[in-house]
Structure formats: C-alpha cells, structure tokens
Amino acid sequence: MIRITRKMEFDAGHRIPDHRSQCRNLHGHRYVLEITLEGEVHDTPGQSDNGMVLDFSDIKAIAHEQIVGPWDHAFLVCQSDTAVLEFLKSMPGHKTVVTRKVPTAENLAQLAFDVLAPAFEQRYGKELVLHRVRLYETPNCWADAIRMSRSDQS
Numbered sequence: 001m002i003r004i005t006r007k008m009e010f011d012a013g014h015r016i017p018d019h020r021s022q023c024r025n026l027h028g029h030r031y032v033l034e035i036t037l038e039g040e041v042h043d044t045p046g047q048s049d050n051g052m053v054l055d056f057s058d059i060k061a062i063a064h065e066q067i068v069g070p071w072d073h074a075f076l077v078c079q080s081d082t083a084v085l086e087f088l089k090s091m092p093g094h095k096t097v098v099t100r101k102v103p104t105a106e107n108l109a110q111l112a113f114d115v116l117a118p119a120f121e122q123r124y125g126k127e128l129v130l131h132r133v134r135l136y137e138t139p140n141c142w143a144d145a146i147r148m149s150r151s152d153q154s
C-alpha cells in the first residue's frame, strides 16, 4: 500500500464572523490543498499508469472539477453570515460559495474531504481510498481532514 499526494493552489476570500480579531474582516488567502490517496501500485507494463497508484494528473482533474475550479477566486461565505451574503447577492454574477459552517481551515478541509471522497470512489471504486485532505490557509496554518478508521465508521 502506498500513499500519494497531489498539491494544488487556489485563491479565495472569506471571513470568520465571530472571530475576536482580524479574521472577522473580509480578506483572502492563497489556499494550498493537498490530497492524499492510498492504494496499490499498478504493475501493468506497457500501460500509462504502470508503477503508479494513480496518475497525478487524474487527481488534479477530479480536484479541479470538484473543489479548485468552484472555489478559485470565489468568496466562501457561511450561510448564517447574512450581511455578507446579501452584499454578495447584490453583485450580479459574483462567484460565491455558500458553506453550511463557518469557513475556517478546519471546516473547509472537512468540506473538501466530504466532496472528494465520493468523487474518487465513484470514479475508482474501492481500489483507491482518500486518506487525507490537508488545507493550508497560510504557510503557517493548516487543517487535516482524515478518513475515519473502519471501526469509527459504523
């Protein structure tokens, strides 16, 4: 079993409305998303993915479709943050992603995990498992959403 990780970056705005300090203000980050998958290495001489768990470009394609494309240059706003939501709605065509929970690194990492896990499973079945989604909000701050162990899943 091998784990592989694909890193991607995107820019997005957010705010944490209840934050005691600066983060209650509208601001943005260059987020870094790391997607870690677990699987067996293909031993298929002559095939493009020989020696790979999954071609990194295939991880990129799914991540782009599900997360990076929709979130890049969007404003990530919590559904309860009505002041900002109304403001964003007043701008026709604004790229806005409405989240159920406040868009902290923790909640965004979990949201990305919850979107990506079924997307990889639908495409690759049980052959691959999404092990971890790590989301850097800044170079110094990140959160990890990690696959629950089997015993925690029931």
Ligand SMILES: Nc1nc2c(c(=O)[nH]1)N=C([C@H](O)[C@H](O)COP(=O)(O)OP(=O)(O)OP(=O)(O)O)CN2
Residues within 6 Å of the ligand: 016, 023, 029, 103, 104, 105, 106, 137, 138, 139, 140, 141
């Ligand atoms: N546990 C969390 N704490 C904080 C979050 C979060 O998502 N989860 N978010 C923020 C702010 O949104 C901001 O992104 C972080 O700001 P800051 O702590 O200032 O991070 P920096 O890397 O810029 O800090 P330096 O001190 O400049 O290194 C706050 N907390």
Ligand SMILES: [Zn+2]
Residues within 6 Å of the ligand: 014, 023, 027, 028, 029, 137
């Ligand atoms: Zn922030």
